Amino acid sequence: MKTFPTLVFQYRLPAVNAILMVLAAFATTGGLGYFALHAPDARITRTISTLFSPEAAPLFLWALTAISFTATLLVVWFAVHSQTRVHHVELGSSHIVAPQASLSSKSISIPYTSISQLQVVKVSGQKMAIISSGKNQSRLLENSFSSTDRFLKFLHVLHERRNG
Numbered sequence: 001m002k003t004f005p006t007l008v009f010q011y012r013l014p015a016v017n018a019i020l021m022v023l024a025a026f027a028t029t030g031g032l033g034y035f036a037l038h039a040p041d042a043r044i045t046r047t048i049s050t051l052f053s054p055e056a057a058p059l060f061l062w063a064l065t066a067i068s069f070t071a072t073l074l075v076v077w078f079a080v081h082s083q084t085r086v087h088h089v090e091l092g093s094s095h096i097v098a099p100q101a102s103l104s105s106k107s108i109s110i111p112y113t114s115i116s117q118l119q120v121v122k123v124s125g126q127k128m129a130i131i132s133s134g135k136n137q138s139r140l141l142e143n144s145f146s147s148t149d150r151f152l153k154f155l156h157v158l159h160e161r162r163n164g
Contacts, residue, residue: 004093004161009154010146012087012097023070032068036061083123084104089140091157096131098138108136112162120155129155 001034036058039045045057052060090097097113121128127142129151145151 007091008156009089009150013082014143015083016085021075022079025075029068029072034064036065061095098140099142101139108138110136115162118162
């Protein structure tokens, strides 16, 4: 069996995507808060009042706002966490260490000999490498690598090491 030098590729959510996620979360919470504070369209409150009670509409909207705010805090935590932690994909001498999912912080190790399928698919105009073995699967997004060239180099080296 050949021994290969370990290659490490930076892998993290792009800062622009993290900022957009946070902005979308705050906009959703702000919109729900606005509807809860100001009387929204009568059709909305009438539907809520019919389902629950006439007094329930404002409470329901405030509850949705609170749930949305909690989700916003989670999004902010995730965005900060994704930008401050060191994330990488590692091609070792006998295995790959990579995140289990494109946005996951949980890493898995897959021996090259266990890789049953290596495919690149396009999802919403974005390339994703799917590395499958008997018990694990890793999905890696192209834009989470530092550049397209690094993504292509990763795929090339992985293909070489998988095929011996």
